[in-house]
Amino acid sequence: MGRxxxxxxxxxxxxxxxxxxxxxxxxxxxxxHGLRAxxxxxxxxxxxxxxxxxxxxxxSVLGALSExxxxxxxxxxxxxxxxxxxxxxxxxxLCTFPxxxx
Numbered sequence: 001m002g003r004x005x006x007x008x009x010x011x012x013x014x015x016x017x018x019x020x021x022x023x024x025x026x027x028x029x030x031x032x033h034g035l036r037a038x039x040x041x042x043x044x045x046x047x048x049x050x051x052x053x054x055x056x057x058x059x060s061v062l063g064a065l066s067e068x069x070x071x072x073x074x075x076x077x078x079x080x081x082x083x084x085x086x087x088x089x090x091x092x093x094l095c096t097f098p099x100x101x102x
Contacts, residue, residue: 001037008044017044035064036074043081051085058082 004019023037042057062078065071 001033001040004037004040008040011047013044013048017041017048020044031064031068035061039074039078039081046081046085046088051089055082055085055089058085 001020001023004016004023007016007019017040020037020041024034024041027034028038038057039061042054042061045051045057046054058078058081062075062082065075065078068074
């Protein structure tokens, strides 16, 4: 995932997304790295050109994160990314967010 983060920082969204997708395929059920890779892949997709595809994935990741203990920072990051996608799409879509525990 390190190389994917470097590519992401360089704003090489497609290349970074491809590497994050490989991690997701390798460890899809991993609640630490697999879930984070899924979020990062969706974020890279949204930045490259696929907001319509990334929103459902970010919603799914947010739902999974909200069920985990001590993942408030991760929930906040994912929620911000989801909101940014909706904002960039012009706010034309209904925003439905899973409830996040306090």
